[in-house]
Amino acid sequence: MPYKTVETGEFAGWLCWADDPFESHAGPYYFREDEHGPVAAFRARPHQMNGAGFMHGGCLMTFADFALFALAQPDLAGDHAVTVSFASEFLAGAAQDEWIQARGEVLRNGRSLVFVRGLVTAEGRACLNFSGTIKRVAR
Amino acid sequence: MPYKTVETGEFAGWLCWADDPFESHAGPYYFREDEHGPVAAFRARPHQMNGAGFMHGGCLMTFADFALFALAQPDLAGDHAVTVSFASEFLAGAAQDEWIQARGEVLRNGRSLVFVRGLVTAEGRACLNFSGTIKRVAR
Amino acid sequence: MPYKTVETGEFAGWLCWADDPFESHAGPYYFREDEHGPVAAFRARPHQMNGAGFMHGGCLMTFADFALFALAQPDLAGDHAVTVSFASEFLAGAAQDEWIQARGEVLRNGRSLVFVRGLVTAEGRACLNFSGTIKRVAR
Amino acid sequence: MPYKTVETGEFAGWLCWADDPFESHAGPYYFREDEHGPVAAFRARPHQMNGAGFMHGGCLMTFADFALFALAQPDLAGDHAVTVSFASEFLAGAAQDEWIQARGEVLRNGRSLVFVRGLVTAEGRACLNFSGTIKRVAR
Numbered sequence: 001m002p003y004k005t006v007e008t009g010e011f012a013g014w015l016c017w018a019d020d021p022f023e024s025h026a027g028p029y030y031f032r033e034d035e036h037g038p039v040a041a042f043r044a045r046p047h048q049m050n051g052a053g054f055m056h057g058g059c060l061m062t063f064a065d066f067a068l069f070a071l072a073q074p075d076l077a078g079d080h081a082v083t084v085s086f087a088s089e090f091l092a093g094a095a096q097d098e099w100i101q102a103r104g105e106v107l108r109n110g111r112s113l114v115f116v117r118g119l120v121t122a123e124g125r126a127c128l129n130f131s132g133t134i135k136r137v138a139r
Numbered sequence: 140m141p142y143k144t145v146e147t148g149e150f151a152g153w154l155c156w157a158d159d160p161f162e163s164h165a166g167p168y169y170f171r172e173d174e175h176g177p178v179a180a181f182r183a184r185p186h187q188m189n190g191a192g193f194m195h196g197g198c199l200m201t202f203a204d205f206a207l208f209a210l211a212q213p214d215l216a217g218d219h220a221v222t223v224s225f226a227s228e229f230l231a232g233a234a235q236d237e238w239i240q241a242r243g244e245v246l247r248n249g250r251s252l253v254f255v256r257g258l259v260t261a262e263g264r265a266c267l268n269f270s271g272t273i274k275r276v277a278r
Numbered sequence: 279m280p281y282k283t284v285e286t287g288e289f290a291g292w293l294c295w296a297d298d299p300f301e302s303h304a305g306p307y308y309f310r311e312d313e314h315g316p317v318a319a320f321r322a323r324p325h326q327m328n329g330a331g332f333m334h335g336g337c338l339m340t341f342a343d344f345a346l347f348a349l350a351q352p353d354l355a356g357d358h359a360v361t362v363s364f365a366s367e368f369l370a371g372a373a374q375d376e377w378i379q380a381r382g383e384v385l386r387n388g389r390s391l392v393f394v395r396g397l398v399t400a401e402g403r404a405c406l407n408f409s410g411t412i413k414r415v416a417r
Numbered sequence: 418m419p420y421k422t423v424e425t426g427e428f429a430g431w432l433c434w435a436d437d438p439f440e441s442h443a444g445p446y447y448f449r450e451d452e453h454g455p456v457a458a459f460r461a462r463p464h465q466m467n468g469a470g471f472m473h474g475g476c477l478m479t480f481a482d483f484a485l486f487a488l489a490q491p492d493l494a495g496d497h498a499v500t501v502s503f504a505s506e507f508l509a510g511a512a513q514d515e516w517i518q519a520r521g522e523v524l525r526n527g528r529s530l531v532f533v534r535g536l537v538t539a540e541g542r543a544c545l546n547f548s549g550t551i552k553r554v555a556r
Contacts, residue, residue, distance in 0.1 A: 002190070022195035025186045026165050047164045051141070056161035057222045058201025065196045083196045084530065085502040085550050087226040087365035089393050089411055091386040107397070107404050108369040112529060113501065113552070115367050117395075117407055119385070126385050129395055131407055133367055133502050133550065135530070223391065224363040224411050226504035228532050228550055230525040246536070246543050247508040251390060252362065252413070254506050256534075256546055258524070265524050268534055270546055272363050272411065272506055274391070280468070300473035303464045304443050325442045329419070334439035335500045336479025343475045361474045365504040 002078075006030060010043060017066075026062045031070035038074065040067040041101040044094055044122070054093035055100070055127075060120055061088060064130040067102035068116045072134060075109040081134045084113070088130040094122035104130075112136055141217075145169060149182060156205075165201045170209035177213065179206040180240040183233055183261070193232035194239070194266075199259055200227060203269040206241035207255045211273060214248040220273045223252070227269040233261035243269075251275055280356075284308060288321060295344075304340045309348035316352065318345040319379040322372055322400070332371035333378070333405075338398055339366060342408040345380035346394045350412060353387040359412045362391070366408040372400035382408075390414055419495075423447060427460060434483075443479045448487035455491065457484040458518040461511055461539070471510035472517070472544075477537055478505060481547040484519035485533045489551060492526040498551045501530070505547040511539035521547075529553055 004018040014030035017023055026048070031040040042063065050056040065083055072081070094100055104118020113135055120128035143157040153169035156162055165187070170179040181202065189195040204222055211220070233239055243257020252274055259267035282296040292308035295301055304326070309318040320341065328334040343361055350359070372378055382396020391413055398406035421435040431447035434440055443465070448457040459480065467473040482500055489498070511517055521535020530552055537545035 017190055020190040020195070021186050021188050022165075022198050023189070026161075026195075026197055026201075047160050049160050050162070051156055051159040052219075056159070056165075056201070057204045057225070058165055058197065059161050061200040061204065061225065062165075062195070062197025065200065080191075083229050085226075085228045085367075085504075086196070086200065087224075087409065087502075087504050089224045089363075089385070089395075089409055090222050091393055107367070107407050115369055115407065117367075129385050129393065129409055131365065131367055131409065224365075224506075226363075226365050226548065228502075228524070228534075228548055230532055246506070246546050254508055254546065256506075268524050268532065268548055270504065270506055270548065295468055298468040298473070299464050299466050300443075300476050301467070304439075304473075304475060304479075325438050327438050328440070329434055329437040330497075334437070334443075334479070335482045335503070336443060336475065337439050339478040339482065339503065340443075340473070340475025343473075343478065358469075361507050363504075363506045364474070364478065365502075367502045368500050 023066055026059060027066070029063050029066045036103070038071045039101060039103055040070040041099065044096050044098045044100055046096060049096060054095060057090060060094070060128045063100065064088060064102060064118065064120055064128055067104065067118050068132040068134055071104045071116050071118055072106055072114050075106045075114055079136045081114065081136050084133040084135045086130065086132045088128055090128055091126045094127050098122040162205055165198060166205070168202050168205045175242070177210045178240060178242055179209040180238065183235050183237045183239055185235060188235060193234060196229060199233070199267045202239065203227060203241060203257065203259055203267055206243065206257050207271040207273055210243045210255050210257055211245055211253050214245045214253055218275045220253065220275050223272040223274045225269065225271045227267055229267055230265045233266050237261040301344055304337060305344070307341050307344045314381070316349050317379060317381055318348040319377065322374050322376045322378055324374060327374060332373060335368060338372070338406045341378065342366060342380060342396065342398055342406055345382065345396050346410040346412055349382045349394050349396055350384055350392050353384045353392055357414045359392065359414050362411040362413045364408065364410045366406055368406055369404045372405050376400040440483055443476060444483070446480050446483045453520070455488045456518060456520055457487040458516065461513050461515045461517055463513060466513060471512060474507060477511070477545045480517065481505060481519060481535065481537055481545055482549070484521065484535050485549040485551055488521045488533050488535055489523055489531050492523045492531055496553045498531065498553050501550040501552045503547065503549045505545055507545055508543045511544050515539040
């Protein structure tokens with residue numbers, strides 16, 4: 001199975017990829033589906049900050065890359081896929097202990113390419129706008 | 140001082156930011172200036188891989204974000220700056236133990252905005268094309 | 279005055295920039311504010327097609343660039359601004375005679391930079407996802 | 418034949434697409450191969466300017482989209498292709514009568530996707546950095 005359900009703590013009931021070393025290390029990041037559709041989230045922790053005390057842009061982009069796949073899960077329907085292109089704008093900083101969340105939508109689910117866009121927020125404040133193209137691959 | 144010199148190991152003589160938790164955690168990543176200009180690099184390690192055994196896109200983008208500032212160091216001349224926008228294309232995978240490197244150039248060093256583009260390679264193979272806009276800030 | 283009101287035809291009551299040669303030539307493109315906020319639109323015409331008979335990507339991007347400013351009009355409040363960065367994904371083609379429209383939102387209205395994202399549709403079908411950073415300038 | 422050779426004027430000997438209405442209308446834009454590889458170019462004319470008297474960003478992006486395909490011509494080897502994603506940064510303005518040129522390179526020529534990046538210059542001054550992903554299609 002490509003993902004597992006978290007059993008305890010703040011994210012009990014959420015899913016995360018079962019075996020992705022960098023996502024566990026940089027995150028961990030979580031996702032689930034609620035009444036508004038797929039949502040990805042995590043709680044900002046000290047190892048994710050930059051030298052100025054705000055969340056590192058690389059952590060936000062890693063989470064956004066994770067979110068591309070979380071948001072596309074229903075459309076991918078089990079297919080493997082890789083990121084082809086990624087674009088983002090940094091709107092505001094995020095601070096330690098804040099609730100970081102991403103929502104968005106699949107704009108087109110093509111035969112080969114899936115187009116996704118989303119917005120990362122910190123306690124509801126827009127932090128990172130992102131869009132990405134992912135490509136189905138045989139594994 | 141914003142950065143420190145590595146004293147031992149494969150990257151002895153290279154620089155890294157002295158106090159950036161996420162870059163130390165996701166990387167560490169290094170930079171220096173050689174006869175061709177600024178260069179950023181690291182050695183691919185197990186915690187940077189994804190579930191398919193290749194380098195996670197988030198690790199590549201975190202390194203590229205690091206590289207934006209490494210490449211702009213001479214132009215920033217000590218100014219603080221933040222990433223405003225970032226775009227990238229994923230060209231090929233990178234594998235554990237490979238030498239990952241970024242080179243590139245400042246395309247415009249404006250009063251407020253600095254425009255940078257670069258290419259991440261793995262053992263010389265093009266992996267990630269990236270461009271970013273960074274903005275000088277008072278701290 | 280930076281824009282004028284169209285007096286006749288399908289776009290009577292819409293606005294367009296009064297003196298922008300390329301937008302008149304490539305478009306013309308129009309905008310107004312309705313009950314859902316700012317909206318930009320035009321009717322696809324023969325000179326906007328590519329060699330395959332669909333709307334040229336450059337026409338879609340020119341319209342998206344126009345739309346960045348139309349969508350940001352209320353936030354710019356008369357300030358002059360220029361595009362700093364632009365990213366887009368091409369989701370589907372648009373055909374001659376279709377109604378092409380863009381909606382979107384200002385994600386952050388900063389002191390210097392304004393961040394905008396939007397979606398171009400053709401007869402309601404998603405065609406181009408776009409985001410851009412624009413910068414206030416003194417003129 | 419998808420392109421024709423210009424016979425007279427400043428661009429005699431250059432190529433342009435034979436039947437692309439918007440490129441003829443917004444441009445025309447030209448390309449050829451010289452000793453440094455593929456190059457695209459045009460001469461800035463009044464209809465390509467914006468309201469401030471500089472080249473419109475949409476004209477620069479339309480030219481960059483044209484250049485993606487011009488730069489990829491040798492790699493496409495006659496295949497048809499469409500733009501999938503496009504990213505750019507605006508570095509400086511271009512003025513009427515200036516010589517506008519784009520050079521760049523194919524970063525990866527995949528089975529389905531071709532990745533290209535380039536730089537538009539005006540009289541040698543960097544104006545627009547761009548990268549794009551194009552996709553081979555059957556027609």
